[in-house]
Amino acid sequence: MSSLTDRLKNLTDAQLQGMRRGVEKEGLRTDLQGQLVHTPHPAALGSALTHPHITTDFSESQLELVTGVHPSAEDCVAQLAEVHRFVHRALQPAGELMWSASMPSVLPADAEIPIGQYGTSNVGLAKTVYRIGLAHRYGPRMQTISGIHYNWSFPGLDSDAYFALIRNFRRHAFVLLTLFGASPAVPSAFVEGLDHGLQPLGAHTHGLPYATSLRMGRLGYQSDAQSALCVSYNCLDRYTASLHDALVRPYPAYEAIGIHDGRGGYRQLSTSLLQIENEFYSAIRPKRVIFPGERPLHALRERGVEYVEVRCMDLNPFLPVGIDADTMRLLDLFLLHCLLSDSPPDTPQEIAALGRNQQLTASRGREPGLCLTRGDEQIPLMDWAAEVLQACEPIAQRLDAVHGGNAHQRVLQAALSQLAQPDTLPSARVLQAMADAGGDHVALMSTLSAQAQAALLAEPLSAELAEALTAEAQASLAEQARIEAADTMPFEQYRQAYLSPERLGLGRKPPAGC
Numbered sequence: 001m002s003s004l005t006d007r008l009k010n011l012t013d014a015q016l017q018g019m020r021r022g023v024e025k026e027g028l029r030t031d032l033q034g035q036l037v038h039t040p041h042p043a044a045l046g047s048a049l050t051h052p053h054i055t056t057d058f059s060e061s062q063l064e065l066v067t068g069v070h071p072s073a074e075d076c077v078a079q080l081a082e083v084h085r086f087v088h089r090a091l092q093p094a095g096e097l098m099w100s101a102s103m104p105s106v107l108p109a110d111a112e113i114p115i116g117q118y119g120t121s122n123v124g125l126a127k128t129v130y131r132i133g134l135a136h137r138y139g140p141r142m143q144t145i146s147g148i149h150y151n152w153s154f155p156g157l158d159s160d161a162y163f164a165l166i167r168n169f170r171r172h173a174f175v176l177l178t179l180f181g182a183s184p185a186v187p188s189a190f191v192e193g194l195d196h197g198l199q200p201l202g203a204h205t206h207g208l209p210y211a212t213s214l215r216m217g218r219l220g221y222q223s224d225a226q227s228a229l230c231v232s233y234n235c236l237d238r239y240t241a242s243l244h245d246a247l248v249r250p251y252p253a254y255e256a257i258g259i260h261d262g263r264g265g266y267r268q269l270s271t272s273l274l275q276i277e278n279e280f281y282s283a284i285r286p287k288r289v290i291f292p293g294e295r296p297l298h299a300l301r302e303r304g305v306e307y308v309e310v311r312c313m314d315l316n317p318f319l320p321v322g323i324d325a326d327t328m329r330l331l332d333l334f335l336l337h338c339l340l341s342d343s344p345p346d347t348p349q350e351i352a353a354l355g356r357n358q359q360l361t362a363s364r365g366r367e368p369g370l371c372l373t374r375g376d377e378q379i380p381l382m383d384w385a386a387e388v389l390q391a392c393e394p395i396a397q398r399l400d401a402v403h404g405g406n407a408h409q410r411v412l413q414a415a416l417s418q419l420a421q422p423d424t425l426p427s428a429r430v431l432q433a434m435a436d437a438g439g440d441h442v443a444l445m446s447t448l449s450a451q452a453q454a455a456l457l458a459e460p461l462s463a464e465l466a467e468a469l470t471a472e473a474q475a476s477l478a479e480q481a482r483i484e485a486a487d488t489m490p491f492e493q494y495r496q497a498y499l500s501p502e503r504l505g506l507g508r509k510p511p512a513g514c
């Protein structure tokens with residue numbers, strides 16, 4: 001059997017140079033005191049339905065900024081910063097900020113959290129109804145949690161290789177939660193009425209002293225309904241079969257919610273366990289660019305995996321755009337390690353153990369001596385994490401040889417140093433900075449959000465770039481109007497057609513052993 005080093009040697013320089021990445025970054029719009037704003041998506045930012053780089057996530061007050069695909073981490077961060085500067089030029093005159101933390105700011109009552117609006121077209125209405133369904137199923141508070149999605153591809157990989165990577169990613173995702181988790185505390189109001197298991201940490205603040213990422217724990221994107229799904233990542237066919245079943249099988253609790261609200265409106269898109277594919281919560285997803293109107297599951301079945309979407313990254317509130325090039329380099333190393341390491345098939349028993357490991361890391365990841373489950377043994381988290389990072393050393397050396405310099409070896413050594421000094425990890429820094437600020441999570445994050453906005457606005461946005469981004473926003477509004485004018489199908493007919501099982505593509509029987 002080939003070793004990681006042997007597989008690394010078999011990669012060409014062109015393949016390593018062909019690695020690509022892009023980012024989707026979410027963030028709430030707040031006022032200067034950290035209160036969620038209720039204003040519509042700013043018209044100066046264009047259409048949330050059609051703009052390629054500026055949209056919204058669950059809430060009308062929750063921005064999502066999307067980069068293109070880039071050959072380098074520096075290029076990716078540069079575009080993300082440019083889009084941020086354009087956004088902040090629209091937010092600042094209105095007294096609005098983009099919240100720098102993953103866990104929400106000061107939220108209104110659940111019923112007053114504004115849900116994303118995308119116009120009157122069928123596709124726009126479907127996006128809003130889907131979000132209404134999320135609110136009914138999980139509550140709107142959970143949906144306001146924000147993060148960063150890191151989209152990554154590598155040339156020459158087939159679906160089997162991507163699924164091998166995904167299996168290893170899930171085994172070792174605790175490393176990323178430990179290194180980059182930055183949500184150890186929440187405003188107390190966020191957990192009011194919930195069985196949260198947190199401790200008071202300061203003024204109007206709850207959390208846990210050794211937490212890394214409450215966003216990735218039981219308060220975050222978790223679902224009791226989805227916990228019954230034992231999705232295997234052993235092959236494309238088995239993965240898509242699992243999702244297909246969840247997309248067409250009615251779920252009693254959601255049948256009780258119903259589709260129509262009795263007033264001519266909608267409560268959700270469907271009564272199945274998943275309304276659409278995006279509702280499936282996972283730390284990583286196999287993805288494929290879809291054609292207009294195509295279902296993501298159909299795209300995967302027809303054309304295979306094109307890239308992976310890493311979904312476990314918290315916003316780093318100490319960075320102006322929530323992530324930097326060094327973080328991306330470490331992610332590249334980690335993903336290559338997942339790709340090049342042996343990746344045995346997963347089992348239901350391992351999947352359950354991985355879920356427990358994630359919960360432990362999210363809530364207690366920096367706790368001295370904390371152990372996770374690896375096979376039949378218990379192993380200290382920090383020892384296992386260091387072992388994974390040390391195995392990345394030859395990958396870092398090779399990437400530096402290909403690209404020049406020592407950036408990858410430098411970020412790897414810095415990560416190992418942080419593991420050896422847990423108080424330097426972002427989650428610990430958040431707790432210390434919060435304590436220094438009087439123990440108030442909202443006060444700290446309001447300050448950091450204002451500092452991020454000031455830092456971004458201090459960097460000039462060239463007249464040429466500002467003009468191009470303004471034109472892009474205007475073009476997106478025109479495109480939304482065109483889509484709305486072209487619609488002739490009643491929404492109910494559109495909804496039923498879009499959700500038709502035939503639109504999901506024809507699945508194949510998973511091969512033996514998959």
